[in-house]
Amino acid sequence: MLARGSGPEQRTRLAVQWRQISWIACWIALCAVEALPACPFSCKCDSRSLEVDCSGLGLTMVPPDLPAATRTLLLLNNKLSALPSWAFANLSSLQRLDLSNNFLDQLPRSIFGDLTNLTELQLRNNSIRTLDRDLLQHSPLLRHLDLSINGLAQLPPGLFDGLPALRSLSLRSNRLQNLDRLTFEPLASLQLLQVGDNPWECDCNLRDFKHWMEWFSYRGGRLDQLACTLPKELRGKDMRVVPMEMFNYCSQLEDENSSAGLDIPGPPCTKASPEPAKPKPGAEPEPEPSTACPQKQRYRPVSVRRAIGTVIIAGVVCGIVCIMMVVAAAYGCIYASLMAKYHRELKKRQPLMGDPEGEHEDQKQISSVA
Ligand SMILES: *[C@@H]1O[C@H](CO)[C@@H](O)[C@H](O)[C@H]1NC(C)=O
Ligand SMILES: *[C@@H]1O[C@H](CO)[C@@H](O)[C@H](O)[C@H]1NC(C)=O
Ligand SMILES: *[C@@H]1O[C@H](CO)[C@@H](O)[C@H](O)[C@H]1NC(C)=O
Ligand SMILES: *[C@@H]1O[C@H](CO)[C@@H](O)[C@H](O)[C@H]1NC(C)=O
Numbered sequence: 001m002l003a004r005g006s007g008p009e010q011r012t013r014l015a016v017q018w019r020q021i022s023w024i025a026c027w028i029a030l031c032a033v034e035a036l037p038a039c040p041f042s043c044k045c046d047s048r049s050l051e052v053d054c055s056g057l058g059l060t061m062v063p064p065d066l067p068a069a070t071r072t073l074l075l076l077n078n079k080l081s082a083l084p085s086w087a088f089a090n091l092s093s094l095q096r097l098d099l100s101n102n103f104l105d106q107l108p109r110s111i112f113g114d115l116t117n118l119t120e121l122q123l124r125n126n127s128i129r130t131l132d133r134d135l136l137q138h139s140p141l142l143r144h145l146d147l148s149i150n151g152l153a154q155l156p157p158g159l160f161d162g163l164p165a166l167r168s169l170s171l172r173s174n175r176l177q178n179l180d181r182l183t184f185e186p187l188a189s190l191q192l193l194q195v196g197d198n199p200w201e202c203d204c205n206l207r208d209f210k211h212w213m214e215w216f217s218y219r220g221g222r223l224d225q226l227a228c229t230l231p232k233e234l235r236g237k238d239m240r241v242v243p244m245e246m247f248n249y250c251s252q253l254e255d256e257n258s259s260a261g262l263d264i265p266g267p268p269c270t271k272a273s274p275e276p277a278k279p280k281p282g283a284e285p286e287p288e289p290s291t292a293c294p295q296k297q298r299y300r301p302v303s304v305r306r307a308i309g310t311v312i313i314a315g316v317v318c319g320i321v322c323i324m325m326v327v328a329a330a331y332g333c334i335y336a337s338l339m340a341k342y343h344r345e346l347k348k349r350q351p352l353m354g355d356p357e358g359e360h361e362d363q364k365q366i367s368s369v370a
Helices: 002-035 204-218 244-262 266-272 289-353 356-369
Strands: 044-046 051-053 072-074 096-098 120-122 144-146 168-170 192-194 228-230
Touching: 204 244
Parallel strands: 051 072, 072 096, 096 120, 120 144, 144 168, 168 192
Antiparallel strands: 044 051
């Protein structure tokens, strides 16, 4: 009876154990499947933090088999130069992407197009010279963007239009000479801006950005030093302490520009100037064409027009006066010669018959007296 009774008990125990084992095995298998989506060759993958670390491997291309669930992708210290536009396709869970210390020079406009959850993008120490306006338009959650140590000479207007959440932005050590205020206005959450170590030209082109910087500081934003490189008088000075009065001349320039802008003959001047210079290189080496052109453009609207008007009016008046003088002179001459002739004829007649009128009058006078 014991044997009979212990039989089913053992069986149920075994069944329970079997079920537990199979459940654990299944769980392990599931975990393996979850973690397995292939860690790219020689990268380190952390299945808990969903971090893929492929840094310092001398990679020249982004591994193609990145797990779609990757949250952090580290590709710093590699040899990436040109990336295809699909390098980060489908990585919509990616939050942190580090591409620092590579040789990237250009980024396809849609390379970050799928990274809708991206919050941090590191592009420090590459060779990026230009950025596409639409490069960051699909990552509205971006909070940190590092573009320092690159070759950027200018930022396309609208580059930051889709980044209302950006908190920190670094543009240190580039080749920027000026910045456009409108590019920075969409950055409503910006708290830290680094712009140091650029060849800033503190002239009229930077004036509006100075206004923006003042507003940014007033709002509580932190900004590092923007030291002028040009003009000479301001070299080494921080743009923020240069008084606004230094830029009063800009509005005068703008006025001149706008009045010159009404006159269209700008382009023909620049187009025409090389043409006459080429046909007569040996004949007359006149240093006119290129240098005289912009001056003409600038003074044409006011003084030259006025001068031409004055010349025309003066010419017309002079002409009329001259004609009148000639007419008067001719009339005078003719009158004088006629009178002279008449007098001569009179004198010729006088000795023969005397003055007939005078005689008559004398006679009349005599008769009246008589
Ligand atoms: C991205 O996902 C789509 C569909 O999910 C797939 O057809 C495509 O091949 C994937 N692209 C890459 C580069 O993995
Ligand atoms: C993006 O992030 C949010 C919050 O972290 C998350 O709920 C969402 O699933 C993520 N989207 C993708 C495609 O992973
Ligand atoms: C920039 O990257 C190069 C290699 O990519 C490295 O040799 C250099 O030290 C880096 N410079 C800085 C300032 O990080
Ligand atoms: C005036 O116009 C010239 C060219 O048309 C331009 O280079 C310059 O920046 C303008 N100056 C101002 C103050 O707008």
